[in-house]
Amino acid sequence: MIWNTNLRWRLPVTCLLLQVALVVLFGVFVRYDLDADPHWIGRQGDENTTSDMENEFYYRYPTCTPPAPGLPCGVQGLLPQPLAKGAVAVAWATGRPLGLINADFCVGSVCVAFGAVLGKVSPVQLLIMTLFQVTLFSVNEFILLSLLEVKDAGGSMTIHTFGAYFGLTVTWILYRPSLHQSKERQSSVYHSDLFAMIGTLFLWMYWPSFNSAVSKHGDAQHRAAINTYCSLAACVLTSVALSSALHKKGKLDMVHIQNATLAGGVAVGTAAEMMLMPYGSLIVGFICGIVSTLGFVYLTPFLESRLRIQDTCGIHNLHGLPGIIGAIVGAVTASCASAKVYGIKGLANFFGFDGFKTSWDSSMQGKFQAAGLFVSLAIALVGGIIVGVILKLPFWGQPADENCFEDSVYWEMPEEPKSTALHPEDSTLKPAEP
Known part of the structure; x- marks a missing residue:
């Protein structure tokens, strides 16, 4: 075609x-x-x-700036609130102000999903995909945070799990059997890896502020930053160790260092505010360093060859699997919460047991946390299938298989430098004598 x-x-x-x-x-x-x-x-x-x-500016702005410099195009602040108890009003407008931090989180989820389809779709397809995803993100976030009352400060479920599996489902629908025709252009080059590492460093430094941005002032926000830092630190050491161990000559792979080292920040997101304890955060980072690095080595090729999932940037290993791990960690940590650890007043205040959830206990909170994971996966998979079918229509300007990962298809590229010699005799390179 x-x-x-x-x-x-x-x-x-x-x-x-x-x-x-x-x-x-x-x-x-x-x-x-x-x-x-x-x-x-x-x-x-x-x-x-x-x-x-x-x-509020002087508390929130330092944590608002790092999460995502993208435009606040998320519409979750416009999505519905219940108009009556037990009812979900699927309607716009509540007078609720749009939070720029939450909008940045929404954009972050979109960026995650983009990683699965980059190089294989057109700018128009990306815009259409964004339009649908921010709406689905808002619905998912509303169900999890407002209806199920789950804790997900760093967005392990709402941002990473949802974004990753939405993007993976879209790229599964848009599968290209002849993508090998342009596969050689997908590999990185030295200077690109160096620039990518700059992004990794900034993400690593600011991830604690990302996970703590929407937490309550005081101990919860402080705890979220500490837990995130500990998890990231353990993840770096584990990723570096495993990357070297998996190479025949013990060398480090830039893909692992750029990506797997950040997985700990993803996985600690749901439980960031909770009493996970520093040693618990280190364990989470250790597990994610292993899972993410092994995923890049073994799982990504398997997904493409057997399940027809062409994951351009490996979002399944950095966001999908760590997001699921984070949701599980959050559910277990919430289930184990006790008045001995949090204090009677602290436990009731943190989980909202002093509000309409007076009949809840830690076990019930853990069950709802687990339910939030399944809701996120369901919305991501169903929404991804629908959006993927829409994007597969042939009039969005998508590139041919042989032109994927080629910038010149959609971008004006500079001309190749020409020789300074106007005539052959002007050249300093003389032809070899016979």
Whole structure:
């Protein structure tokens, strides 16, 4: 089949339509939070706030900046709240302000899913995929956090598990049997690996702030940062050790160092706020370093050859499997929570047992945590199938198999440098004499 990759009208029209839709949605539904409103001065008196430095900005901005520099195109802040007890109102608009941190989390989930399809789809397909995914992300987050009342501060379930398996399902539907025709362009080069390591370093440094960004001020936020750091540290050591052990000459693989070293931050996300304890965080990082590195070596080739899942960036190993591990760790940690560890008041306050969940106990919370994992997987798989079928339609400007991973299909590329010699006789390279 001959694909038409000319996006001259399709891409601009799609971008402009989405931009107009965002402007309308923001104009109708999005408002400044009270801490960003001129009424803040009046609120200071009502809440006995004596200094402008007590504004939410000075707590949240340092943790808002690192998570994702993407545009706040997530629409979860616009999604419905229950209009009555026990009812889910599938309708827009509640007056709930759009949280930029939560929108960044939504964008993070989209970036995860992109990793499965990069190089094989067109910009228009990515835009369409984003539009559907942010909506599904919002639905999934609403069910987990508002209905099931699960704890998922770092988004092991809502961001990583959902994003990974949504992207993997889409790429499974878009399977290309002749992708080997352009496979050689998918491999990395030295300078690309160096630039990628810069991204890895920034992600590693700021992951504690990512996992603690939406936690309550005080001990929960402090605990989330400590647990994340410990898990990341253990994951680095394990990934480096295993990468060297799996190579015949003991060398390190840049793919493992760029990716598997971050898996600990993914896996500790759900339990980041909980009393996981530093040694527990180290164990989580140790397990994820092993699972992620082995996944890149053995699982990725198996998925492509046997299950027809062409995972371009290995998101299954960095986000999918660690996300599932994180959900399990969160469910177990919640089930083991006790008044002895948290304190009677701390346990009730942390899990919300002093609210409408007065009949709940730690065991019930653990069950709901586990249910959240299955809900995330179900929405990701079903949504991925539907979106994949839509993206498979032949008019989105997708590249041919032999043109995948080729930048020049959609980007204007600089011309190759020409020789400075205007004429053959001007060249300093003389032909060999006979």
